Amino acid sequence: MEEYLQQLIDLQDADRKLDRLRSDLERIPGEIEAQQREIERREAEHRAAEQNLREIVEEQEECERRKEELIAKLAEYKNQLLTLKTNEEYRAMLDQIAYSESKIDEMDSRILELMYSQEEAEAELEESRKTMERAVKRSRKRIELLREELRELQEDVRCRTEERNGLAELIKPRYLRKYDQLRTAGKGQVVVGLLHGACGGCRTNVPPQSAVEIKGGTVFTCPICGRFVVWTEDSSFASEEKQ
Numbered sequence: 001m002e003e004y005l006q007q008l009i010d011l012q013d014a015d016r017k018l019d020r021l022r023s024d025l026e027r028i029p030g031e032i033e034a035q036q037r038e039i040e041r042r043e044a045e046h047r048a049a050e051q052n053l054r055e056i057v058e059e060q061e062e063c064e065r066r067k068e069e070l071i072a073k074l075a076e077y078k079n080q081l082l083t084l085k086t087n088e089e090y091r092a093m094l095d096q097i098a099y100s101e102s103k104i105d106e107m108d109s110r111i112l113e114l115m116y117s118q119e120e121a122e123a124e125l126e127e128s129r130k131t132m133e134r135a136v137k138r139s140r141k142r143i144e145l146l147r148e149e150l151r152e153l154q155e156d157v158r159c160r161t162e163e164r165n166g167l168a169e170l171i172k173p174r175y176l177r178k179y180d181q182l183r184t185a186g187k188g189q190v191v192v193g194l195l196h197g198a199c200g201g202c203r204t205n206v207p208p209q210s211a212v213e214i215k216g217g218t219v220f221t222c223p224i225c226g227r228f229v230v231w232t233e234d235s236s237f238a239s240e241e242k243q
């Protein structure tokens with residue numbers, strides 16, 4: 001095999017590894033963001049539990065206030081009762097008093113309900129605090145590991161890029177240019193094997209005579225896709241039935 005073909009194969013291997021490393025690198029920032037969103041989500045859940053408890057406590061305070069008002073009113077009505085002259089006025093005031101008393105009862109039941117709700121909300125808040133702390137700790141740890149992985153990958157990419165450029169320097173410019181052109185054109189592998197008598201890149205059949213020459217080590221450029229076709233350990237001629 002021509003020396004430059006082996007050089008191109010080595011360069012191609014180096015580039016493939018770099019491609020993989022770079023795609024790993026690209027994946028990491030998204031994963032870090034996902035973990036940050038997870039932290040925010042848990043914190044928001046916890047804030048919602050805090051808000052729920054706060055609202056219950058506020059309603060309790062409001063009920064207590066209204067109950068105090070009703071009690072004051074009731075005392076006032078009872079005083080007024082003594083000053084009333086007519087039966088009608090007296091009965092009306094008794095109705096008023098009964099109404100206030102029923103309202104106070106309502107307030108008492110609501111206050112009791114709210115006490116239970118408060119207990120529940122406090123338990124939920126405690127639970128959500130634990131869940132949040134666990135999740136946040138887990139996510140922070142994960143972010144730390146991802147950042148470490150990111151640094152290692154960046155270092156790896158840097159070293160391998162240097163190696164790759166070292167390999168590229170050994171290759172004659174015209175071959176390197178062709179290699180770069182094919183890679184930039186999205187052809188992926190530039191040096192491919194002869195597979196079942198066809199170009200391993202675009203699957204175009206190679207004339208039998210050329211196939212024999214490829215096996216002998218002659219350079220063959222695929223007329224369709226422009227890749228270098230070489231004989232590799234997976235290579236074979238066209239099968240009988242295909243011909």
Ligand SMILES: [Zn+2]
Pocket residue numbers: 199200201202203204222223224225226227
């Ligand atoms: Zn081809």
